[in-house]
Each structure stands twice: as structure tokens, then as C-alpha cells.
Amino acid sequence: MSPRIEELPQNDHDPTGAAPDRTTSAGPVSEHLGPVRSWAGLRHLLVRLHFYAGVLVAPFLLVAALTGLAYTLAPQLDALVYGDQLRVERVGGETRPLAEQIAAARSAHPEGTTMSVTTPPGPEDTTRVVLSVPELGDKQRTVFVDPYTAEVQGELTTWFGSTPLTTWLDDLHRNLHLGETGRLYSEVAASWLWVIVAGGLVLWLGRSRGRRAKSARGVLLPDRTAGGVRRTRSWHAATGVWLALGLLFLSATGLTWSQHAGERFGQALDATNGRAPALDTALPGGDAPAGDHAEHAEHGGSGGEAGDADPAAFAAALAAARGAGLDGTVEVTPPADPASAWVVAQTDNVWPVHYDQVAVDTTTGEVVSHNRWAGYPVLAKLSKLGVQGHMGVLFGIVNQIVLAVIALGLTAVIIWGYRMWWQRRPTRTDRTALAGKAPERGAWRRLPLTALVLGIPAVAALCWALPVLGVTLIGFLMVDAMLGAARRIRTT
Missing domain, CATH: 3.10.450 (Nuclear Transport Factor 2; Chain: A,)
Known part of the structure; x- marks a missing residue:
């Protein structure tokens, strides 16, 4: 007959409130029969995964949050830096014919060829004449014309319509100005963000200590009466709950145009006919016009x-x-x-x-x-709207404010997470350390066979869909195995 399984109380040494390392919530361990398998072991596995993912991936998330925060300010910074090119001096009256505006732009800048023309978004905006200039590579030269006077107000080297400042901030957020190799940083952040958020929600909502843990107030608001690591944990977790939906959205939309997971997403769109339809630009008859x-x-x-x-x-x-x-x-x-x-x-x-x-x-x-x-197919619409929401343009200034709040909140959650790690450090004179001890090892050995049979293929499929997640997960397991082996050698 298996021993009784009991939930142990929270303690100040674990960042999620799980049982201390020396005890397992799956019941006592028999030296002859081995650990008792129980679904309670899943919590211990989540504790360890959340801890390692938080410690090792948080620096990537912090950089993504801060660079993303800077990018949300791009429209205002553009207006401040490039106001002379983007805005007209006086609004009113009839606009000049488009052909006259283009002719003025080409007269001032005869280099290259006209690639496209964009009409003003608002009455106070300029017309944009985009030129393809070979020496600019994948960038373009955009000439800004006052639609009311047909006078050229300036030119900028742009990238798909973005100003130099916005392009710089975009590259900083996507790849830290390191090219394709640098994109791995943002994909690591996006691949693990949803894992950390989902694991944290399960651990916070599943805690069992006291009435406050079961109330909506206990879930959504930090515990100001607690002290030490408990107080920090409550701020860390409660803020994470408020940010969860936004963080999951940013993780999903960021992955859709990432380097490796984005390729898998594209394959899924192709398989489900979820891409936006291509415009048929062939002229009737298919031959060039005559005369x-x-x-x-x-x-x-x-x-x-x-x-x-x-x-x-x-x-x-x-x-x-x-x-x-x-x-x-x-x-x-x-x-x-x-x-x-x-x-x-x-x-x-x-x-x-x-x-x-x-x-x-x-x-x-x-x-x-x-x-x-x-x-458009539903998936094409969701993908397009998701990208615009991620970039902060879908709902205008409201979208920018929401993204800025999420970025600041994520920064605070990360700082609180590292503070918990520091607060859990041993402080006795005979045993000190710079940070707290990692949660208990070997939690997977206490998982039910059903969880292993279903979980391993699911994780393998997930790692195929998100290759960077799979590679980094294998790396974490290798580091953990080496640390465990080194600890056993020291103990021996």
C-alpha cells in the first residue's frame, strides 16, 4: 500500500512556494522501492523548469523588454527628429496633382528610379516618393513633398518605409545590430517567454497555503503584510498575472516572424491555405500593349x-x-x-x-x-493584425502605451525574480553563498508513467515546432547534468 500523499506548506526558500529540497510532496521515498510516482511530482518539475528558465533566459527577456520599450517611442521620436520632412508647414487649400508632386521629387532627385509613391496619411503629412537607388542596397531613398505646394521638403534613406531612427531601433530590438546571428537572441526570448509565463501561472494559481491563496485578491494583488522573500514573490507573481495575456501575445506574434520558428509557422500556413491571397497583376492577354x-x-x-x-x-x-x-x-x-x-x-x-x-x-x-x-483567410488576418499589434501601430497611441506598460512590468518581474534568488541565499556564518540553491533535482523520476508517455512526445513535437526552444532546452539539461555530476563527485 502506497504511503499517503500530502501537500506540504510553503516556505521562504523556494521562489514558487513549493516544498524544500530535502522533502518531496510525493510522499516519503523508500530506499528499496524508489520514489513514489504522483502527479504532485509535476509541480516540482515545473518549479525547477521555471527556476532555470528564469535564471538563464531572463537576461534575454530583459534586453527584449528594454529595446522593445525604446521601439514603442519610435513614432514620437520620428516626429521630433524628422518633423521637417514628415510634416507640412501649413495645412489647407487644394492639393497639387500627384503627377506634379512626383515630377518635383524627380527634378530634385533624378538618381535611381521611382519605386513607389505613398499618399499622405493625414492632412498634415507629406507625400512620399520612394526611389530605388542601386548603391543603397536593400534600402531606398524617400523624397518628401508638400502636397499643397509640390515643394520638396527633404529626403531620407529608408527601409521599407521606416525612417533611419525607426530602422535603427527595429534592428536593435530584433537582432542587436548583429545581423542574422543576432536574431537568435530575440527568438530565444520569444520561445521561452510563454513557457515561463504559463509555468508561473500554474505554480501561483496552484499554491495551497491559506485562504488568501484561494481568493481572487490573493491571486491578483501582492501580499503587503508579508516580508522577505514572500513579499518579493507576491509582487513577482501578482504582476505576472496582470501581464500574462500581453506577454503570451508578444511571445506568439514574435515567433511568427522569427528566423526558425517563423519558418515552421510559414509551413503551417501553407498546409492550411492560411496565407494572404496574392494579387493577380497579369494584364489581360498576357502580352505587352502595342502602339x-x-x-x-x-x-x-x-x-x-x-x-x-x-x-x-x-x-x-x-x-x-x-x-x-x-x-x-x-x-x-x-x-x-x-x-x-x-x-x-x-x-x-x-x-x-x-x-x-x-x-x-x-x-x-x-x-x-x-x-x-x-x-483574407482567418489565419492570414490574425497573423497580419498580430504583427501590427506587436509593432504598436494597430490601435495608435493606446497600443504604444499598452506595450510600454508591458515592457516596464516585465522588467520589474525579472528584477523581482533575481531578488528572490538572492534573498534565498544561505546567510549563516558557516555556510554562505551569493544566491539561493536551485530547486530539487530528479523531479521527473516521480512523474506518473502516463505523464511520461504523453509528455515526452508532446515535448519532442514542441521542440520541432520551436527549434530554438528545443536546442536551448537540451543545453539546459546538459548543464544541469554536469552540475549534478560535479556535485556527486564533490560529495563522494
Whole structure:
């Protein structure tokens, strides 16, 4: 007959309130029969996983939180640094024809070819004429034109529409300016963030000490009456509960365009037909237009031997798109070759978003195909909206404030976590240490066979879907095994 399994009280030495290392909540251990298997052993496994993940991954999360906090301020910093280019001096009156604005930009900057033109997002914004300049590589030269006077207000080297400052902050957050290798840091953070959050929630909600632990107040608010490590733990956990939904959202959306997990996500979208539909830009008949139309189509090319795009063709494509119902700010892109149509796409990222697209034959002024945002697959919509929410643009200033609060909250949670580790250190004169002892080893040996049979394949599948999580998890296990072996040698 197996011994009785009892839940032990919390203690001040474990960051989650689990049983101390010298005792197991799975009951006494027999020297002959080995540890008693129980689902209570799962808690001890979560305690150890949460501890090691917190200690080893928290530096990556802290860097991601601080760089993300800086990125949330990008719109305000852009307005401060590049206000002369982004804003018009006076608002009012009729705007100049688009062709005249493009001609003014090309007169001031004849280098390269016209890559696209973006209409002003608001009445106080400038028109953006984007030039493809070979010596800039994957960046572009954007010329800013006052739509009311057709005067050029300046130019910037941009990257997919982002100013130099926003591009710098974006690279800092994504890869620490270390290129593709640096992207591993952000993927480590995103891969482990949801694990740490989910494990912390289970441990905090599953604690069993006192009435306060079972009340909503005890879950959502810190215990100000406690002292020492208990007080720090309550602030750490209660703040984590408030941030949990936002942190899980950032983890999921960050993984969707990460280097390795993002590839797996793309494969899932392909398998479920969840990608956004591609706009059909082929002109009817598939051949280049003849006569006068052929000359017009050549000017519509994106550059190269065909020459630069005709400013009048931009205006014609815009007029056709407006007639098809594309309002608000749009981006007009010339065709890649004479057999392709012009593309006009809405670029309004603020809720409610507008992402309709049309392909226009400027020789006839007709819309030859269209993509409507309403017809996107659900997964494509969620992916697109998730990215915009992660970047802080989906709900405007509210989105920025929420992300800033989450970043500051995560920073505080990490600091409290390390403080708990320090508070748990031995302080006796005959036994001191810089930090507390790690939770008990060997918790997996007390798991029920059912948990092992179901859990191991599930973890293997998860590590396949999130390769960086799998590699780092193996690394943690190797480090833990080496530390255990070194400890046994010292003890012997």
C-alpha cells in the first residue's frame, strides 16, 4: 500500500512556494522501492523548469523588454527628429496633382528610379516618393513633398518605409545590430517567454497555503503584510498575472516572424491555405500593349532599361483605385514589366485597418483584379493584425502605451525574480553563498508513467515546432547534468 500523499506548506526558500529540497510532496521515498510516482511530482518539475528558465533566459527577456520599450517611442521620436520632412508647414487649400508632386521629387532627385509613391496619411503629412537607388542596397531613398505646394521638403534613406531612427531601433530590438546571428537572441526570448509565463501561472494559481491563496485578491494583488522573500514573490507573481495575456501575445506574434520558428509557422500556413491571397497583376492577354500603349507601359516599368515610370501613370492608377473604392492612404507601385499591371494598395494599419489592393491597367484606366481584406483567410488576418499589434501601430497611441506598460512590468518581474534568488541565499556564518540553491533535482523520476508517455512526445513535437526552444532546452539539461555530476563527485 502506497504511503499517503500530502501537500506540504510553503516556505521562504523556494521562489514558487513549493516544498524544500530535502522533502518531496510525493510522499516519503523508500530506499528499496524508489520514489513514489504522483502527479504532485509535476509541480516540482515545473518549479525547477521555471527556476532555470528564469535564471538563464531572463537576461534575454530583459534586453527584449528594454529595446522593445525604446521601439514603442519610435513614432514620437520620428516626429521630433524628422518633423521637417514628415510634416507640412501649413495645412489647407487644394492639393497639387500627384503627377506634379512626383515630377518635383524627380527634378530634385533624378538618381535611381521611382519605386513607389505613398499618399499622405493625414492632412498634415507629406507625400512620399520612394526611389530605388542601386548603391543603397536593400534600402531606398524617400523624397518628401508638400502636397499643397509640390515643394520638396527633404529626403531620407529608408527601409521599407521606416525612417533611419525607426530602422535603427527595429534592428536593435530584433537582432542587436548583429545581423542574422543576432536574431537568435530575440527568438530565444520569444520561445521561452510563454513557457515561463504559463509555468508561473500554474505554480501561483496552484499554491495551497491559506485562504488568501484561494481568493481572487490573493491571486491578483501582492501580499503587503508579508516580508522577505514572500513579499518579493507576491509582487513577482501578482504582476505576472496582470501581464500574462500581453506577454503570451508578444511571445506568439514574435515567433511568427522569427528566423526558425517563423519558418515552421510559414509551413503551417501553407498546409492550411492560411496565407494572404496574392494579387493577380497579369494584364489581360498576357502580352505587352502595342502602339502608343506600349510606350506608356514602358514608362510604367519599375526601372532598368525601360526607364523611369511616368508621373502621369501614377496619377492614372490612383484615380482608377479611388474609383474602385480604395480610400485613405495608399501606395502606388509601377509594374515590374510591360505585361503586368500597376498595384495600388491601402496601407492603413490603425484599427479598423484597410488593406484592399487593386491591379490597374493604366492604358485603359480599368481595374483588372482586386484583393479585399474581407476575403483574407482567418489565419492570414490574425497573423497580419498580430504583427501590427506587436509593432504598436494597430490601435495608435493606446497600443504604444499598452506595450510600454508591458515592457516596464516585465522588467520589474525579472528584477523581482533575481531578488528572490538572492534573498534565498544561505546567510549563516558557516555556510554562505551569493544566491539561493536551485530547486530539487530528479523531479521527473516521480512523474506518473502516463505523464511520461504523453509528455515526452508532446515535448519532442514542441521542440520541432520551436527549434530554438528545443536546442536551448537540451543545453539546459546538459548543464544541469554536469552540475549534478560535479556535485556527486564533490560529495563522494
